[in-house]
Amino acid sequence: MTDNKKPQAPQESRELTRRNVVVAGTGAVAAVGLGGAFAANAFAGENGGRRETPAAGESSGESCYRLTSEAVEGPYYIDADKIRRDITEDREGIPLTLALKVIDSETCRPIRNAAVDIWHCDASGVYSGYENQGSGGGGGPAPTGEPPTGTPTGAPPSGGPGGGGGGHQEPTDDTRYLRGTWHTDRHGHVTFKTVFPGWYQGRCVHIHVKVHVDGEWTDAGYEGGHTCHTGQFFFDEESVLASAEVAPYSANTTTRTTLTEDTIYDQSGTQGGLLRLKYDKRHIARGVRGSITVGVDPDETHDGQDAPPQPSASASPSASAS
Known part of the structure; x- marks a missing residue:
């Protein structure tokens, strides 16, 4: 049940947990806005802001009512670690403004006060909180000592190239760059400032996202609710190839998927x-x-554990869940 009290505005870098999400008041978020350019590009004003401008080959009805694909969470999620819209910190790279709109796929109405998490690797393919994993889990330190002999016992490790296996891994350090949580305004909009992601073994360039709804916003934070969407955002090949010509991406020698x-x-x-x-x-x-x-679908729960990887012709299965 939603608290009618107006929440206090937070400092953007304040740390929090999923059940203690301090948010800015509606007025503060509205002041940020997305600007007329995005509104015109993403939604046709003639339709009262209800429909997305369709891509080539799509009708407006199709783009409006489609559910966005669910995806696995991957091993490198850190639960709502920082509330902020600018998640860049000290990472070098091409500036990226990520403008999102969250809607109910049944009614096409915007979903306000949804908590949105995003996280991704840096230009060299490294995730904050897991720097000792190297490039996406595939570039960590080489093993030392004598190799094991005999029949292996116990469960197989969940690591490996690309952080494969899909199971969550606990953070190994305190870095938190390129991670952040913010909430949608009354139009369903939320905007993040970050850098264009890099790549690592077994995965194309991508950004992870979670959407949390139905919690109660109070002066103390966000209580209850559930994760209604876990997914990933992707970049077309033309943009990735262009980024690869620019430092520091040009120094990333990892074979790209x-x-x-x-x-x-x-x-x-x-x-x-x-x-x-x-x-x-x-x-x-x-x-x-x-x-x-x-x-x-705000009534469903999708925490990233119910979305099996999609089949692919060439990417390694061990790299399919990061």
Whole structure:
């Protein structure tokens, strides 16, 4: 049940847990806004802001009522660690503004006060909180000592290239760059500032996302509720190839998995999490703006444990869940 008291505005870097999410008042978020450019691009004003401008080959009805694909959580999620919209910290890379709109896929109405988490690797493929895993879990320190002999016992390790296995791993350090939580405004909008992600073994370039709803917003935080969506956002090949020509991405020598080879992306375009990107194709280093409408079923629970990886022709299964 939602508290009618107006929540106090937080400091953006305040740490919190999933059940103690301190949020800004409605007025503070409205002041941030997404700007007329995104509103015009993402939603047709003639339709009262209810329908997304369809991509080529889509009707407006299809884009409005589709559920966005669920995906596995991956091993590197840290539960609502920081409330902030600018998650860049000290990471170098191409500036990325990520503009999201969260809607009810049944009614197309915006979902307000949803808590949205995003997290992704840096330009070299490293996740904060797991720096000793190296590039996406595949570039950690080499083993030392004599190799084991005899028949192995116990459960197999969940690590490996790309952080495979899908099971959650506890953080190994206190770094928290490229992670953040914020909440949607009354129009369902939320915007993050970050950098264009890099890549690591077995995965294409992507950003993780969770949407939490039905909690109670109070002066103390966010109580109850559930995760109605766990997914990933993806970048088209043209943009990734352009980023690879720019430092520090150009120093990433890890073999890159393409969008069509990826084991998580379901090849369904916007429905599968493919971002709409805007940037100067001659100067991508100046910055990229990505936008997408996320259609969710607020009555369902999808915590990332119920979405098996999609089959793929070439990506390694051990890398399919990060």
